Amino acid sequence: MILVTGCTGLVGRSLLRRLANEGRPTRGMARHRLRRPGLPSPNQSLVFYQGSILDVAALDAAMEGVDRVIHLVGILVESGSNTFANVHQTGTRNVVDIAKRHRVKRFIHVSALGTRPQATSLYHRSKWEAEEYLRQSGLDHTIFRPSVVFGPEDNFVNQFARIIRFSPFLPILGSGHARMQPVWVEDVVHCIVAALDNPETIGHTFTLGGPERLTLVEIMEEIAAAMGKSRMKLFLPMPLLRLEAMVLERLLPRPPLTSDQLVMLAEDNVCDIEPMIKTFKIEPRIFREEIRTYL
Numbered sequence: 697m698i699l700v701t702g703c704t705g706l707v708g709r710s711l712l713r714r715l716a717n718e719g720r721p722t723r724g725m726a727r728h729r730l731r732r733p734g735l736p737s738p739n740q741s742l743v744f745y746q747g748s749i750l751d752v753a754a755l756d757a758a759m760e761g762v763d764r765v766i767h768l769v770g771i772l773v774e775s776g777s778n779t780f781a782n783v784h785q786t787g788t789r790n791v792v793d794i795a796k797r798h799r800v801k802r803f804i805h806v807s808a809l810g811t812r813p814q815a816t817s818l819y820h821r822s823k824w825e826a827e828e829y830l831r832q833s834g835l836d837h838t839i840f841r842p843s844v845v846f847g848p849e850d851n852f853v854n855q856f857a858r859i860i861r862f863s864p865f866l867p868i869l870g871s872g873h874a875r876m877q878p879v880w881v882e883d884v885v886h887c888i889v890a891a892l893d894n895p896e897t898i899g900h901t902f903t904l905g906g907p908e909r910l911t912l913v914e915i916m917e918e919i920a921a922a923m924g925k926s927r928m929k930l931f932l933p934m935p936l937l938r939l940e941a942m943v944l945e946r947l948l949p950r951p952p953l954t955s956d957q958l959v960m961l962a963e964d965n966v967c968d969i970e971p972m973i974k975t976f977k978i979e980p981r982i983f984r985e986e987i988r989t990y991l
Contacts, residue, residue, distance in 0.1 A: 697761050698722045698892070701749055701791060702768035706850050707806065710885045711766065716742050718889075725749075725758045749787035750777075755794050764802040764892060765795050772819065772957065775950045780822035788826035792833045802898075803837040804888055805830050809877075809903055809965050811841055817959040827901075838897045840887060842904040843965050846983070847881030848990040856919050857991055865930035866920060869937055869961055872913035872929075877905030877966045880981040887976045897975065903967035906980045912961070918984045922991045934958065 698715060702708050703724030715722045716736040725745040736742060747754025749769050759765070769791075771783050788805070795803055811823040830837050846853045859867060884904055891897040910918070913929065920927050937958055944951035969980060 698764045698766060699725060699758055699762040700766045700768065701725050702770065703744075704728065705768060705770075706845060706847055706881055707884055707888075708768050709849065710847065710881045711768070711888060712736055712742065714882075714885050714889055723758055723762065725755075749790055750782060752790055752794065755790055756797075759794050759798045759800070762795075762798060763800055764804075765791065765800050766804040766806070766888060766892075767791050768806050770806070770808065770823070773950055773954055780818050784819075784822040784826045785829070789829050792830055792835065795835060796833060801836060802892060803830065803833075803835045804891055805837060805839045806884075806888070807839055807841045807901075809841045809843045809905065809967055810960065810963065816963070817956050819956050819960065836895075836898045838891045838899075839901040840884070840891075840904055841901060841967070842879050842884050843877040843906070843967060844879070845881050845884055846878045846987065850881070852878075853919055853987050853991070856916060857923060860916075860920050860923060860925050860927060864927065866916045866927040868913055868916065868929055868931045869958070870912075870932070870934040872916075872931065873911050874962055875909045875911050875964045875966050876915065877909050877969070878915065878983045879904050879906045880983075880986050883978060883980045886978055887972060890976045894975075902972055902975065903969065904972055905967045905969045906983055907969070908983055909966045910983065915983070919987060919991065922984065922988045934962070 698720055700708055700711055700722060703712055704726040712724050713736050719741055721741045723743050723745055725747060727748045745758040749755055769787055771778055774780060807823045807827055810820045811827060812820060813824050815821045827839055844852055887904060941953045941955045941958055944953055
């Protein structure tokens, strides 16, 4: 029995479809209502649980009889009690502790590329603390750190596409020179599922990325080209963006732009994908080719 936390996110929905197609007994757990587009229908091998990883009783019930856990829960924007500390650190500690109580045999944890102990962003530092707790737990674990994940239901490519559709400009945040390595959601799912049955991945951390290192400018150009649009670039200076983020954070419960996101946006988010390719026998898909399948 496999428990997937955060099953309504981009990776979670694709993962549940993959596990359902393979007929693997699976439980999906998420905080909000679970009947969302893109989720497979419940059946004999797939059951949904609604609950928060901050709710120990709900987690304990979902974990009963489970021998494998895939922990996907994460947030990019803090809102109310859903802070990085609560979700990434306290929430992960809860999942790990209850997994140990139920003698879970395998634990897959999806973190984020850029996670490190002295990271500039609070997001990456909180992810590091979560990883460290798992590493010290004694559970047979594998950690994945993907770069930005894209796919038909993402909030990355589709968000930029909406802007391009209605704006005469390509808005570039900052210089647009920081590089990313966008990774196709199905490639991430392939690695997760492969790790479940591969004991050689136990105790290892894998960085996941696509075959290309693209700047934000190049990413925006590829999205516009896939849509058949031609737009002039409008570079938005970082000092102005920081001011805007500060105002939005004060006024809105869930701001569309945060100071922490701007910190991450100024950094390269790239990695070595050779271990991913060799271990999981995969050729990661090319960004421009895959986005044309859904834009």
